[in-house]
Amino acid sequence: MRYGPILLLLGLLLAFPPIASATGLEFYTGLLTKLMIFALAAGSLNLILGYGGMVSFGHAAYFGVGAYTAAILAREGVSSAWVIWPVALALSGLLAFLIGAVCLRTRGVYFIMITLAFAQMIYFLVVSFKQYGGEDGLRARRPDFGLFELSDTTLYYLTLAVLAAVLYGLYRLVNSRFGRVLQAIRENESRTAAIGYPVYRFQLVAFVIAGVLAGLAGVLMAHYTEYASPNLLAWQQSGHLMMMVILGGVGQFWGGVLGAATLLLVEEILQDLTLYWQLGVGLILLLVVLFAPRGLAGLLRRRAG
Amino acid sequence: MSLLVIEHLTKQFGGLLAVNDCNLSVEVGEIHALIGPNGAGKTTLINQISGAQRPTKGRIRFDGHEITHLPQHQRVRLGLARTFQITNLFRSYTVLENLELAVQARSGSSFRFWSPVKREKALREEAEQIAEMLGLTPRNHTPAAQLSHGEQRQLEVGLALACKPKLLLLDEPMAGMGPEESGQMVELIDRLSQSVTILLVEHDMDAVFRLARRISVLVYGQVIASGPPEAIRANPEVHKAYLGDDPGGQHP
């Protein structure tokens, strides 16, 4: 890992909000917050999809459950983030544990379909709670951190801090003993089992870690929009996260971050230009899959030598 | 003393009895060869012993433990390691990376999430020793996919060996090898047999008769004969079922 570009990027991100507000570009602080939240969600998916080879088509479930937990607790009068955050993370982790425990007994296309099926069940379950907004979603005030007021700017810095910490943790993880075994399972599952690793346990632990991190992104999303939308739970959202990972680079460390940032920016730009923006997004994805199978991160890495 | 005892083992695939009421025992310290025609159930038997597949019926005991229902990783921990008939390596990993993974599996917990595994010198050093014993040291940093067939087969054995087993299950280690490579493999197995018990599945009869202390013959999932090489060579039933008229000859 080369630290120069990372520190530069971190410096720019730290300096951005004051510069943006001085030049009347506050909008972009918000946009960057959203990019970072999705970078976190896509990064968590990249852990299981990219490093673990588990093609989960239901990752939105944990993202959405994180957001809904935050919103529902706020609605029920819980205002402290020190309660909301742990509960939301624990719930998304528990959900990932239960879903993973079942799904990881299957492989291939069955795994893809069953993760999708579970996520859809969660979607319909949440939408059926009329007292929590049903299909309209749920408005939620931002919580109280005690130490600071959660304004747009502090939320930006909070998200940046969370993302940086999580990425550092993931960097340690993928290079640790655990990370090595996780990748070995992706490379060759039967051999990994034959040399004495309990494959299922490793996969399940990774699945839960990814679920917790997606839940964390969901909490931040609820704070960001002050709203929990059923869209966060929908299968399209799972697909969106997968597109980010594929675009950025499956199993490439910066894949999630690059994919999320690029896809959201492209969508933002194309949406302003044309009604057919989804076609444009599709074409870009197609080009990447055909000509850069390791995604944008793979391209950058090749350029850097 | 028996290290491995298999009793009435049966494995059914739909209507097919791949292993059919099979009995077999492997004594400590021996090279025990398991021969039999294509489709006799040799690989299926190895899969049951190693825990990759569950038996339909029967029992397996290993080193005093009942292991019939034990998951594969616990069997490896007890000292059972296998190789694959069809080379099954981490193809994009180098020789050392392959071996380090196997060494790591038996040296402490792998549920460690923080320290860089590349800094663990002990894993690297053990992997280097195994590579040296296999004669693969010049290829230490070559991805497995780029090794010659013979070298891949050696690494295949090396990965099982890196588990420090008491019993090594070798599924046709000479598969697809020319005479020179086979010779090296025979020499390697001979050397290994000084420190580990071996169950050797092999079609190469020269190799089998050079290495084995005992031979069992598997036909249609059943052991039809078991004994020292001379007895097997002289057994008319074995000839009829398997060896043909040329006891030293190659099986097709």
Ligand SMILES: Nc1ncnc2c1ncn2[C@@H]1O[C@H](COP(=O)(O)OP(=O)(O)OP(=O)(O)O)[C@@H](O)[C@H]1O
């Ligand atoms: N997973 C499976 N499902 C169905 N049938 C199987 C399966 N595995 C093996 N068989 C069948 O079981 C029988 C025994 O196969 P096995 O691979 O154990 O034979 P083998 O003695 O190892 O043969 P070879 O010498 O060709 O390696 C064969 O008829 C094979 O087709």
Ligand SMILES: [Mg+2]
């Ligand atoms: Mg076989």
